[in-house]
Amino acid sequence: MLSVPRNTPFIKKVWLWAVTFFIATFVYPTLVYANPIRLWHAYRGDEEKALLEIIKTFPGGKIETLALPADALDSKLASASLVGEGPDVFIAEHHHLGEYKARSIVGKVGDAFEGEGAFIVPAVRAVTDGDGVWGVPLSPKCMALFVNDDLAKTPADFEAIGELTGKLPQGVFPLVYEARNLYAHAPIFGAFGGELLGKNDQWSFIGTEAETSLNLARTFIAKGAVPDDANYNILKELFKAGKAAFVISGPWLAADLSDAKDLRYHIEVLPNIRGAGQPMRPLLTVESAMLTKQGAEKPEARALAKWLASREAAQVRARLAKTLTARSDVSIADGDPMLRVFSEQAKVAIPMPASRAMQAVWDPANRAISKVIRGEAPPDVALAEAKRRYDTVRRPPPDAASPTPFLIVIGGILLVLVLYWVRGAKKGDFTGEVKRSLPAYAYVIHSVVAVGLLVIAPLTVGAATAFFSGNLFGDTSSRRFVGLANFIDILTAQGGALLTTGSFYVVLLVTLLWTFLNLFFHVTIGVSLALLLSKPALKLKAFYRVLLIVPWAVPSYITALVWKGMFDRQFGAVTGLILGLNDLFGFHMEPISWFARFSTAFTANVSTNVWLGFPVMMVVTLGALTAVPQDVLEAAEVDGATRWQRLWRVTLPMIRPTLAPSVTLGGIWTFNMFNVVFLVSGGDPDGTTDILVSEAYRWAFTREAKYGYAAAYSVLIFLMLFGFTRWDEWRKKRADDRDRAVRAKEAAA
Amino acid sequence: MASVTVRDLHKKFGETHILKGVSIEVPRGKFAVLVGPSGCGKSTLLRLLAGLEEATAGTIHFDDRDVTSLAPRERDIAMVFQSYALYPHLSVRENMAFGLKLRKTEPAEIERRVKQASAMLGLDHLLDRLPKQLSGGQRQRVAMGRAIVRRPSLFLFDEPLSNLDAALRSQVRVEIRKVHDELEATSVYVTHDQVEAMTLADVIFVLNKGVVEQAGHPLDVYARPATRFVASFLGSPSMNFIDVELARDGGGWVAAGKDELRVTFDAKGFEKGLVAGKQVTLGVRPHEVELFSKSATYRTTNERGAPLTVSIVEALGTESFAHGKLGGASFVARLDAAAQIKKGETVELAFKTVHLFDRETGQSLRDEA
Numbered sequence A: 001m002l003s004v005p006r007n008t009p010f011i012k013k014v015w016l017w018a019v020t021f022f023i024a025t026f027v028y029p030t031l032v033y034a035n036p037i038r039l040w041h042a043y044r045g046d047e048e049k050a051l052l053e054i055i056k057t058f059p060g061g062k063i064e065t066l067a068l069p070a071d072a073l074d075s076k077l078a079s080a081s082l083v084g085e086g087p088d089v090f091i092a093e094h095h096h097l098g099e100y101k102a103r104s105i106v107g108k109v110g111d112a113f114e115g116e117g118a119f120i121v122p123a124v125r126a127v128t129d130g131d132g133v134w135g136v137p138l139s140p141k142c143m144a145l146f147v148n149d150d151l152a153k154t155p156a157d158f159e160a161i162g163e164l165t166g167k168l169p170q171g172v173f174p175l176v177y178e179a180r181n182l183y184a185h186a187p188i189f190g191a192f193g194g195e196l197l198g199k200n201d202q203w204s205f206i207g208t209e210a211e212t213s214l215n216l217a218r219t220f221i222a223k224g225a226v227p228d229d230a231n232y233n234i235l236k237e238l239f240k241a242g243k244a245a246f247v248i249s250g251p252w253l254a255a256d257l258s259d260a261k262d263l264r265y266h267i268e269v270l271p272n273i274r275g276a277g278q279p280m281r282p283l284l285t286v287e288s289a290m291l292t293k294q295g296a297e298k299p300e301a302r303a304l305a306k307w308l309a310s311r312e313a314a315q316v317r318a319r320l321a322k323t324l325t326a327r328s329d330v331s332i333a334d335g336d337p338m339l340r341v342f343s344e345q346a347k348v349a350i351p352m353p354a355s356r357a358m359q360a361v362w363d364p365a366n367r368a369i370s371k372v373i374r375g376e377a378p379p380d381v382a383l384a385e386a387k388r389r390y391d392t393v394r395r396p397p398p399d400a401a402s403p404t405p406f407l408i409v410i411g412g413i414l415l416v417l418v419l420y421w422v423r424g425a426k427k428g429d430f431t432g433e434v435k436r437s438l439p440a441y442a443y444v445i446h447s448v449v450a451v452g453l454l455v456i457a458p459l460t461v462g463a464a465t466a467f468f469s470g471n472l473f474g475d476t477s478s479r480r481f482v483g484l485a486n487f488i489d490i491l492t493a494q495g496g497a498l499l500t501t502g503s504f505y506v507v508l509l510v511t512l513l514w515t516f517l518n519l520f521f522h523v524t525i526g527v528s529l530a531l532l533l534s535k536p537a538l539k540l541k542a543f544y545r546v547l548l549i550v551p552w553a554v555p556s557y558i559t560a561l562v563w564k565g566m567f568d569r570q571f572g573a574v575t576g577l578i579l580g581l582n583d584l585f586g587f588h589m590e591p592i593s594w595f596a597r598f599s600t601a602f603t604a605n606v607s608t609n610v611w612l613g614f615p616v617m618m619v620v621t622l623g624a625l626t627a628v629p630q631d632v633l634e635a636a637e638v639d640g641a642t643r644w645q646r647l648w649r650v651t652l653p654m655i656r657p658t659l660a661p662s663v664t665l666g667g668i669w670t671f672n673m674f675n676v677v678f679l680v681s682g683g684d685p686d687g688t689t690d691i692l693v694s695e696a697y698r699w700a701f702t703r704e705a706k707y708g709y710a711a712a713y714s715v716l717i718f719l720m721l722f723g724f725t726r727w728d729e730w731r732k733k734r735a736d737d738r739d740r741a742v743r744a745k746e747a748a749a
Numbered sequence B: 001m002a003s004v005t006v007r008d009l010h011k012k013f014g015e016t017h018i019l020k021g022v023s024i025e026v027p028r029g030k031f032a033v034l035v036g037p038s039g040c041g042k043s044t045l046l047r048l049l050a051g052l053e054e055a056t057a058g059t060i061h062f063d064d065r066d067v068t069s070l071a072p073r074e075r076d077i078a079m080v081f082q083s084y085a086l087y088p089h090l091s092v093r094e095n096m097a098f099g100l101k102l103r104k105t106e107p108a109e110i111e112r113r114v115k116q117a118s119a120m121l122g123l124d125h126l127l128d129r130l131p132k133q134l135s136g137g138q139r140q141r142v143a144m145g146r147a148i149v150r151r152p153s154l155f156l157f158d159e160p161l162s163n164l165d166a167a168l169r170s171q172v173r174v175e176i177r178k179v180h181d182e183l184e185a186t187s188v189y190v191t192h193d194q195v196e197a198m199t200l201a202d203v204i205f206v207l208n209k210g211v212v213e214q215a216g217h218p219l220d221v222y223a224r225p226a227t228r229f230v231a232s233f234l235g236s237p238s239m240n241f242i243d244v245e246l247a248r249d250g251g252g253w254v255a256a257g258k259d260e261l262r263v264t265f266d267a268k269g270f271e272k273g274l275v276a277g278k279q280v281t282l283g284v285r286p287h288e289v290e291l292f293s294k295s296a297t298y299r300t301t302n303e304r305g306a307p308l309t310v311s312i313v314e315a316l317g318t319e320s321f322a323h324g325k326l327g328g329a330s331f332v333a334r335l336d337a338a339a340q341i342k343k344g345e346t347v348e349l350a351f352k353t354v355h356l357f358d359r360e361t362g363q364s365l366r367d368e369a
């Protein structure tokens, strides 16, 4: 290594150190780690072990792996590829390909793909489109039929499962699947030959096949063969508890059943549907090795992708992680019936469309399915509505507008500001004043910069987004300036009826009702409790106080999830309570499907948020009450006020000024209370309980990333709240002015 | 208007016994003043009258009505608090009208009474202000106004002037008395202030440690204090006390103390209590002395005066206070400024009046009037 010779002049020594430092920190590492292949994945546990094992034997060079949480992979890919820091190879499910292509993240795999013969047909279809092959299939995943051996045997067909109704022990469902979810409904639809997306990404979950499939699902629900509100957890628990003869789910359920030792079950390929004369065909997702644009150009990266999909790799994976392979030439060990079933099932499965448009399918489709199986709408109506929703989201972006008028307006405003400033500068000793106040600027500059960077800049960028459509960052090829088109679209409900579900005005009404009700209960409950707690005679006061602050201390999303759980129709505490009351008093109350109707879903949301919000009001009131002097209350007592009159005419008016800012602030928070709405009702039923912020969120994150549209929503929210606070200030100021005027008049008199 | 009769009233806060059998009697339309040292229970007694505290034992009657366990609003009283306790969110007008509104008085009648009271108190131009926009004196008057408009059968005042400066205090004091005379309302007034007590009261109650030490017309109480405590509490500067022994001196009596103090005094009014050789306390008010002069004749006769060795002189213009030692006790004498007393001098004093108190019990030896 370098050593510093003695007796060199000081300057030379410094130079030498600097060079040494530079080499040690920047040059040396790059030399040593010259271009390893970067591989990103989201594996954990056995699957990660298998991957590392496979890499160990890779002959083609050094590999640097990075394991990411599954939901972080997407965003990390997007941001890293911006700055050229992305991986060469990454492993993701094939249906993201549309998105990755649109964002120019992936490249074609080229010679990494061994050829169609090496993989099962659906897997090849999954990674291929008109342009070529975009991923190397590693492992397919789809749903199959889980059979509880103690309750049932292989069914003749799907309808035969329904016919088990009433023939099973009390409380056992013949079949459990996530009936409201398109993914779980797809096998039925698939049996009737339906496709989720047309050739040009048009909506095709409509027509006779779709209606027949929904009618079939509806008959199962209607006769009680299937619970209508099962989610994955419910499904799992029911199956574990022996309350479901059959369930339809994927390999992940098998992993989750490993701790249910008493459960005897096996897995089978999904049965035929009698009415269709065809087997049920689940959706197939194919985990694939993909190459980024930069990776696609490196032979060693392509070699790695090929290696990951090789026969040897498939065997390692099957051995270590029991992972199914997409290869057609790897025989499955006889010891693993589960892998064999899933492999059989995969062969008839339908690859999930990889198109980006698929993102816009889920939400409307799920809503339509929910409506039909709950009997709220006939299939044709529900599906037509879903198609309309999809088309709204998929509408082509507004025409590009000329930015000139905007630039002129903004330029004009700036000009006026500059002129104003210049005029100020001309008057008097401007430079002298600036010089004198320089030290003052030194004190505030850091906070000005911080606020500018952290608050003003994002706000401005966010607001500016509202005038664009397409991607603002990253791949900006779709970006264009659209002027006020987003706002006009929102305010005219995209040309539809102004008061339909999901229109801006209806959502605004819901938001206002939401805000008002919440504030009302926050204040009444908070103030009442504070009044009780401030009673001097109350024992254990400190204890209650702590207890009542707890709802506030728990993070709101945890509370929201807990409340959502309590409102669950099958297992929720509320249902438990109803059943308990029934048992006790012989009532015949039905458990309530809280999220099936607007009124109940909204009630659930409001209850949750009231629970979260009253402690703040209570604490503020407790503080305010200490400022109400005892002797004023006694004066009122002597003046003849009853307890009630003292409360209404003295205590409340006196704490009002202290409470007012909290109420205003609470109003703004509630107006924007995303957590509760999103987590408790999630907009159910049918988006009716969404408020403005959660609607904005949906436009940004679940409806094809319409950021401009979402930003326009946010700007509208901002303007409304801004207007409201201004109005509030103005009202207060007017009251003050009137006060002052009274005094001035007296002084004059 | 109502008379107030309190009989054997007791009040305990937990284990602490604050009022230990208080009985007072205020005739209709009279102005009663409660005085006493801090913490003796004056406010407590007033709050019991108001109904803000509950009596532990004893009774309170307004006229013949037993109000002991009634709520404040059933007692028909008005109270002026030391802190004024105005409603901060209400204007002066609304503050005054509050009690009437609660009683559903006609709006026109309310307006009339508020007008009248505000005219009486000079508040006309302040009616639309909030309390925070008023000076201390104005607030005090609003508090008075709030009481007046109610026309209650009893007014209660708890040190209403203690937050005002001296000049304002004497001005408002006069106003209060004026208002009282105009309304002829029965009033009970708590104060620390001697001057207020003496000038306002028709009848004064001196409270000490939870009992009434003496009641009566203020001048009577001042002239004939029933106990050493009352004597020391009323009057400023406070009465001088000297330990003496009683002896007969021919037909009269003499009180002999240290430093060759010999005070001969007229036994009239003391007949029963005097016993030769008894150790008693001699009380002399600073205002009841003058420079001894051979030519003058005194009710307390003596061939020479009582010698006061002066250590400090406070000259106040027309009068001077000479502080020093007399008969082995510290002593204050009020003398004419013209006398030109100097520090270090010894002057001979003649006592115009003497008070005698039992050394043990503190009771006055004077015969009951």
Ligand SMILES: Nc1ncnc2c1ncn2[C@@H]1O[C@H](COP(=O)(O)OP(=O)(O)OP(=O)(O)O)[C@@H](O)[C@H]1O
Residues within 6 Å of the ligand: B013, B016, B018, B036, B037, B038, B039, B040, B041, B042, B043, B044, B045, B192
């Ligand atoms: N609510 C209470 N609880 C316990 N003790 C009390 C209470 N109110 C008053 N006291 C006690 O009773 C005694 C008399 O109080 P009160 O207020 O009547 O005195 P006061 O004569 O008005 O004194 P001041 O001239 O200082 O106002 C005091 O020792 C006080 O500490």
Ligand SMILES: [Mg+2]
Residues within 6 Å of the ligand: B042, B043, B044, B158
């Ligand atoms: Mg007091």
